[in-house]
Amino acid sequence: MLNKETKEFQMTAKTFHGLEEVLALELKKIGAKKITKAKRAVYFSGDKSILYKSNLYLRTALKVLKPIYSFTAKSEHELYKKVKKVSWSTYIDLNDTFLVDTTISQSKFFNHSKYVSQKTKDAIVDQFRDIYGRRPSVNRINPKIRVNIHVNHAEITISMDSSGDSLHKRGYRVHKVEAPINEVLAAGIVLLTNWDKKITLKDPMCGSGTILIEAGMIAKNQAPNIFRKNFGFMFWKDYDLKLFQKIKQELINNEVELLCNMEGSDYHYGPISASRKNISQVNLSRSVKLKRFNFFDQKKISEKCHIIFNPPYGERLEIKDPDFYSNLGLTLKKYYPSSSVWLITSDLEKVRSIGLKPSKKISLYNGPLECNLLNYELYE
Ligand SMILES: C[S@@+](CC[C@H](N)C(=O)[O-])C[C@H]1O[C@@H](n2cnc3c(N)ncnc32)[C@H](O)[C@@H]1O
Incomplete structure (x- = not known):
């Protein structure tokens, strides 16, 4: 071999x-x-x-x-x-x-x-x-x-x-919320959406901020595990510390300036506070605006943006509002003209009541949960 x-x-x-x-x-x-x-x-x-x-x-x-x-x-x-x-x-x-x-x-x-x-x-x-x-x-x-x-x-x-602990354990998640999305899946979703890294990226149900953090690191070309302390190969007999440090430094040198705005909101205070702490771990605090806000209270037409989020899943976070998805569809249609919307959900039935026709549907798994990543391109 x-x-x-x-x-x-x-x-x-x-x-x-x-x-x-x-x-x-x-x-x-x-x-x-x-x-x-x-x-x-x-x-x-x-x-x-x-x-x-x-x-x-x-x-x-x-x-x-x-x-x-x-x-x-x-x-x-x-x-x-x-x-x-x-x-x-x-x-x-x-x-x-x-x-x-x-x-x-x-x-x-x-x-x-x-x-x-x-x-x-x-x-x-x-x-x-x-x-x-x-x-x-x-x-x-x-x-x-x-x-x-x-x-x-x-x-x-x-x-x-060679990894030891799974590579999704980046080390930045110091505060958790219920049902956070896996870091690897969040990064994969951002990459699948072909975000241009210029248009404002928004997560309106940001929980602990995983999607914002992964997107921010992608936009900065920041290696996701640059802050991680341990990898399995460090305990191998042929571990080359000098080579590892050289590669790490090269990756740091290849980072670029973040050229876009990023915004996260959630209707609970806990997730916003968790996001704030997690985002600070990867030096993105100055680039991400956070606010406590119910997405359905939107009253102003938003500028064009790239929205990626995972709304509460039936299995992991119960959705109490029976009109959740229809309200989501109405809010998106009315206030987000010309935006590109991507949402991941395992509520494959309920999501239909969003009332929008997906332009793309990608099958993914969040742990054992079968999910769809759905894309809605909205027009004025
Ligand atoms: C599945 S969690 C998101 C997890 C997040 N991606 C993470 O990695 O931590 C869904 C989030 O949506 C929030 N949420 C639900 N309904 C909302 C609404 N109407 N407006 C804003 N946030 C909402 C919940 O508080 C919860 O934090």
Whole structure:
């Protein structure tokens, strides 16, 4: 899996369903090669600098994995034997803590991801014990090294997880509200809407400010994980601190000035206060105007803007007002002529009462929830 001449190797970036295309474009932008889209993942190749850059800069990746060994296995015993063929001391130190995570796409040979993880862990620790008489320990909460197993039928891929914690954990969400949108999904949505980064961006139901923050970072070309302290690769034996610092500095040097206005509102005080605190974490306070405001109280015709929001979902935040979507449609029609409106919702039935014809409908997932990203182009 390593090309010895170019020092390039294969990697897999995992994402949400529906964001594969945007992720592939992001990978192209950072100079990744051999980019191939798959289901909830994009395969690519590159060297160590691409690995570091992908963790710092990709907005729509949840994890970046480095495959180290692939094989077929049709039983737990076969899996155990083949996992033992990897020279584990290349990747894990005796004093490291580690954890094995497994995802099973589909397989008649393996049904339980926990059991596959357990067998893999057994093979790893048994190899250490055989050679050194000691073994590294497992840490389920904060392991230094994460090993990822992917099972597809009888095809098993072992990867080292270069991200550690999921990349949606940017580190800026110091204050939460109920039902915040996932950061990776929010970034993906902003990218899918093709916002020109000049026209005012508005989130009229901003909650904790995730969409505003991700949009602001996109407009500033700010790497989403530039403030994050830890990545899995920092605990790898081949970690190159100088290279990492160089890449981080290059990304900071590539930031640009924000050229647009951004506005967020919410009818509760709590979310506005949370947004304010979160936005300050990424140095966007001066660029985002926040106010407590009920969207349905709009009385003035708004200038043309780019609106992105996720209204309360039936499943996660109950919508008490039966006329919520029809009021939303009326407000948008009356006060937002010539604006481009994008909303994500899992209320696929209720949203119909908005009374506007979507120009685009994109299927996405917010965690396990099936959602639609709907676009309404409004005209005067
Ligand atoms: C699903 S949450 C948004 C979450 C947000 N995207 C985040 O990441 O934190 C929906 C938000 O809409 C707000 N909201 C609901 N109805 C509203 C209205 N009529 N006007 C303004 N805000 C409203 C709620 O207070 C809630 O914070």
